[in-house]
Structure formats: structure tokens, C-alpha cells
Amino acid sequence: MTPDEKEELKHLLEEEIQAADRTIERLKEASQAVAPDNALGRLTRMETMGDQQMSKAKLFKMQERRAELRKALRNLPNPQFGLCNLCKQTLPQERLLAVPEAQLCVPCLNQLRTGKKSTRN
Numbered sequence: 101m102t103p104d105e106k107e108e109l110k111h112l113l114e115e116e117i118q119a120a121d122r123t124i125e126r127l128k129e130a131s132q133a134v135a136p137d138n139a140l141g142r143l144t145r146m147e148t149m150g151d152q153q154m155s156k157a158k159l160f161k162m163q164e165r166r167a168e169l170r171k172a173l174r175n176l177p178n179p180q181f182g183l184c185n186l187c188k189q190t191l192p193q194e195r196l197l198a199v200p201e202a203q204l205c206v207p208c209l210n211q212l213r214t215g216k217k218s219t220r221n
Contacts, residue, residue: 101182105193113173113200120166127162131155168201184208 101109131152175181182191184205195202204212 101190101193106176106181109193109196109200110173110176112197113169113176116200117166117169117173120162120169123162124159124166127155127159131159165201172201186211 133152172181182196183189184191185203186208187205189205191202191205195206210216
């Protein structure tokens with residue numbers, strides 16, 4: 101990975117982390133409990149509770165993603181960054197730009213998902 105590619109990825113990671121921070125704040129607000137004295141009908145209260153649960157699930161996923169993005173940003177200076185954790189091949193820059201926290205190449209990821217041996221190794 102060239103220094104220019106690392107710099108481009110660094111900026112992307114920083115932008116993604118900032119976007120995740122904003123989304124997390126929005127989801128925290130959306131997952132707040134509705135006060136019992138709030139005048140909602142029974143059905144509306146149930147819908148609101150369902151929406152809160154969805155927001156909490158999205159919040160958890162976004163917090164996980166932000167942690168992965170931060171980890172990728174910390175690991176960016178490491179010479180092993182940008183190599184697949186399984187086959188040790190270089191991850192394509194396009195993959196890292198699409199999924200900056202990626203740690204596996206697509207063939208190895210597919211191998212893990214399907215259990216089939218990758219032909220890349």
C-alpha cells in the first residue's frame with residue numbers, strides 16, 4: 101500500500117468515524133424510552149416501543165462498526181495493514197475504500213461464509 105493510498109484511506113476512515121458518531125447520537129435519541137405520562141394511544145405506544153427496539157439494535161451495530169473503524173485507523177501505520185488476515189495477500193484498494201475496516205479479501209470471506217476452500221491461496 102502506497103503512502104498516498106494510506107493517506108486517502110486515513111481521510112476516509114476519519115470521515116466514516118465522524119458519520120458514525122453523528123448516527124450514534126441520532127440513534128441514542130431515537131431509542132429513548134417514552135414517558136408513561138406521554139399521551140399516546142395503546143397501539144401508538146406499542147409501535148413506539150417497537151421503533152425503540154429497532155433503534156437500539158441499529159445503535160449497537162453502529163457502535164460496533166465505529167469500533168472497527170477506529171481499530172482500522174489505529175492499525176493503519178502497521179505494515180501488515182491491508183493484508184488479508186487469512187491468506188496474507190494484499191487487499192485491493194477498492195475493497196478498502198468500500199469497506200475500510202475489512203480484514204479479509206473477498207475469496208477468504210466467501211470461504212468463511214460457505215465453508216468452501218478458496219482458490220486464491
